[in-house]
Amino acid sequence: MPDAVDGAEFGIEGGWAVTRRHRIRWSECDQYAHANNTAYLTLCEDLRVSHWLSLGGRFAIGEPGPVVGQMEVRYLRPLAFDDEVAVTMRPGTLRRSSLTHDYAIWKGGLVFTCRAVLVLVRHGSGEKVPIPPAMRAALLAQGATEE
Numbered sequence: 001m002p003d004a005v006d007g008a009e010f011g012i013e014g015g016w017a018v019t020r021r022h023r024i025r026w027s028e029c030d031q032y033a034h035a036n037n038t039a040y041l042t043l044c045e046d047l048r049v050s051h052w053l054s055l056g057g058r059f060a061i062g063e064p065g066p067v068v069g070q071m072e073v074r075y076l077r078p079l080a081f082d083d084e085v086a087v088t089m090r091p092g093t094l095r096r097s098s099l100t101h102d103y104a105i106w107k108g109g110l111v112f113t114c115r116a117v118l119v120l121v122r123h124g125s126g127e128k129v130p131i132p133p134a135m136r137a138a139l140l141a142q143g144a145t146e147e
Helices: 037-054 133-141
Strands: 018-023 064-075 084-094 098-106 110-122
Touching: 018 037, 037 064, 037 084, 037 098, 037 110, 084 133
Parallel strands: none
Antiparallel strands: 018 084, 064 110, 084 098, 098 110
16 A cells, blocks of 8 residues: 655645655656646546555456546646655545545645545446445545545
8 A cells, every 4th residue: 555654744734544655757747847737637546546456446347446427626736757746535425326535646735636526336337336335434434424
C-alpha cells in the first residue's frame, strides 16, 4: 500500500484514508516541464485502484468493480517535472451501488482537488450491483458516511 507520508512536509490538512508520495515524472509533463492536466487524474486513478484492491475488490469479468460516473476537478496551482507531491484520497458518501471519493494533491499546501462518483457494476454485463457488506463496513471505518 502507499508509502508513509509526513503531512506537515506537504501542508496536508484534514483527515485522509490513503496518502501516497509521488515524484512528477518527465512522461507526465509537456515540453515546458509542466505537469499535464491528465497526469493529476492518473494519480487519482492509481490511488483508486490500489484502494479497491486493498478492500478485497478485483478486476475480472463477472466480478463487481467501480466505474467512474462523474468527476469534478479544480486545478489550483501548477506542478512541474521532478516536483515531489503527496496524493491523498478518502471515501465520501455511500449509496446502494455508488460512492464518492475525494482526492487532493499537496505540495506546500493544496494544489488540486477532485471528487469522483463511482458506480459499482458487474464487469461484462454492466449491471449495477450493491456495495458488498464487508467493503461497505471497511469504507465506513475509513470515514465514509451513508447517504
